[in-house]
Amino acid sequence: MPTGRLYGVGLGPGDPSLLTVRAVEVIASADVVAYHSARHGRSIARSIAERHLRPGQIEEPLVYPVTTETTDHPGGYRGALEEFYEEASARLAAHLDAGRVVAVLAEGDPFFYSSYQHMHKRLAHRYPTEVVPGVTSFSAASARLGRPLVEGEETLTILPGTLPEEELTARLAQADSAVVMKLGRTFPAVRGALERSGRLAEARYVERATMSGERTGPVADIDPESVPYFSVAVLPSRVAALPDRPEETGRGEVVVVGLGPAGPLWLTPEARGALAAAEDVVGYTTYVDRVPVRPGQRRHGSDNKVESERAEFALDLARQGHRVAVVSSGDPGVFAMASAVLEVAAEDPYREVPVRVVPGITAAHAAAARAGAPLGHDYAVVSLSDRLKPWEVIAERLRAAVAADLVLALYNPGSRSRLWQVGAARDLLLEHRAPDTPVVVARDVGGPEERVRIVSLGELDPAEVDMRTLLIVGSTQTRTARRGEDGAERIVWTPRRYPEG
Structure with missing residues (x-):
């Protein structure tokens, strides 16, 4: 008897109208439709696909033994899930061995933080398999915010909120644009990481994008007690910030940034973040040329022998409300610009201008x-x-x-x-x-x-x-x-x- 065929079907972010044509075809023609659910029995995946199910199809609810609660399983939380995935894949394998077509439903995209992946790893090497991509939740969040994620040479960083706060802070500090997934109980740590990395003011919150109960707003305004798992934090494109929706820049400041001894591999995450956030980059021309060009960012290169004048220029820009990065090779505090900037900043009229020093790897x-x-x-x-x-x-x-x-x-x-x-x-x-x-x-x-x-x-x-x-x-x-x-x-x-x- 020929074996069946396995499909991992991406359902998109929640709105049934965002299913792809291919997803609808597979769901409608499958002999078996499998979907994950919590122990209460309701399945978001099934509700998205419900209009395309047909009488006579076999439904296989894959009910998690645990979600976020504790368990008395001898292997703990991870052990309980591993046992569940083995049992669930065995159930699907029985249908495939019987020659049936099995569609495993997955919210978003099957290969993006999806439970389908656990079935794929156990079954795809044994049966003919096709993965049908879906619209991801972060794509939907960007669309609902009306804000581009990346433009030009920007890069997008996607992070799980379950990372330690220190790690999140480092990753967010150096990111151009970013999306933090899996909020819920992780939201306080995510908010703390956004604040510590200096990105909180630009961070946007999206809850249940394209679904009923959708909510958006600044992350800073969200009550941590109200955040569900199906929500994301977004740092949109800085390049694409619309002129009629300016970000609040607040007070100007000078950040003296160490570039390390050479190229991008020597930059710290904090330095990357400071350079990305700056409206003006000031420094010896050779060092300014090492900073990646960003649209809208002003660059002010000068000779290597005018340190005091350069410091005054940067501090004057900050007094006008600009975010200024003064760049130095290596560490800015070692025979470099930090002392020159602080010497000028200790005098009137610059005493009130905020000045920070971001260290770098020394030569x-x-x-x-x-x-x-x-x-x-x-x-x-x-x-x-x-x-x-x-x-x-x-x-x-x-x-x-x-x-x-x-x-x-x-x-x-x-x-x-x-x-x-x-x-x-x-x-x-x-x-x-x-x-x-x-x-x-x-x-x-x-x-x-x-x-x-x-x-x-x-x-x-x-x-x-x-x-x-x-x-x-x-x-x-x-x-x-x-x-x-x-x-x-x-x-x-x-x-x-x-x-x-």
Whole structure:
């Protein structure tokens, strides 16, 4: 006897008129129609498809043993559901073995957070199977809000509200647009994550989209006690925000954002979110060019030697109500724009302008990670640039750090106009450190011209060092080793345990 055929049928978000033609054809022609329901027996899936059911069809209600309540099953909640899915798939398999066509109904789309997937995983490899896609709930929510989800180069993030609040906060902070599913009891945590990520004002709530009892509104206005499972939170497209429905921008602010040492892989979720929320991006032109272009966002690049003027410009924009991101490479608090902005913000007329600093991965930490763990113990960070402090001060600090046997991370070691500092620093260090002291020479870490080498202090060649290079000079305890079958990989580390005196 030939086997039957399995269909996973997407029913759309709830309005029966949103079923696809293919879904209607399959439902009407199936020998068996299966649908999930809670123990009260009512099935939303069946109610959506009801007008297309016909006399003589076999109905298979797949009744969950638990939904959100506790259970005394020895395997707990998950164990109870696994046993249910096995039993339910066995019931459907009996129909398929008898040659019947089985349609399993699924709200929304069968492959989007759907119970049908549990049947598919157990049966699709054994029987001919077709999945009929359906209109998803988040598509319906977007339509009911009248707000596009994504436009241009934006990306859409879909999250279950059951994630921990910290994880939700991180994901929402970096998202362009987002949809949070499975609200109900998770709503307080979802609302908290939206607030902590700075996205609450733009978040919209949709309950039972396209169904009776539909409700929409700002998430901030929703009573947590009134939220059912069939609801979503939506962060619509920022690009597509309609001019006659402006978002409330509130007070202006300046956010000083660390971009990390290179491209997008080095950006933190918080930094991504701050850049996405900014109306104006201010910074050294090279760094501004690293920020993704967003329609409607204004960009203000300037020379690298006008930090105070750049800070005043950003703070003036914020006083006018703008959300401003001042960008720096690496971490903005390490030889970068955070101190320049705060210095100006501490004076009138900028004392009342909100200023936040969003950290980034530092160049020193990025270079250290590429080489191994040379910063594994105490270390000092020193800039070799004498543009803002005299060389005598730099030399004094180098001697103090060497005397304390600290690892040294040396920023701004050289440029086309400063060719002698690296050699002078090397010679000074050699007065106190052995010539075989390991030195990490890291250039353009994370960029297309990345090159990281480990040389000895005595072999350090100033001609190989420029402004895109960072140096890490080991302490007396820093070690190197060869790894791999052929010893081609060389690593460097500084032990965390320091020898007793």
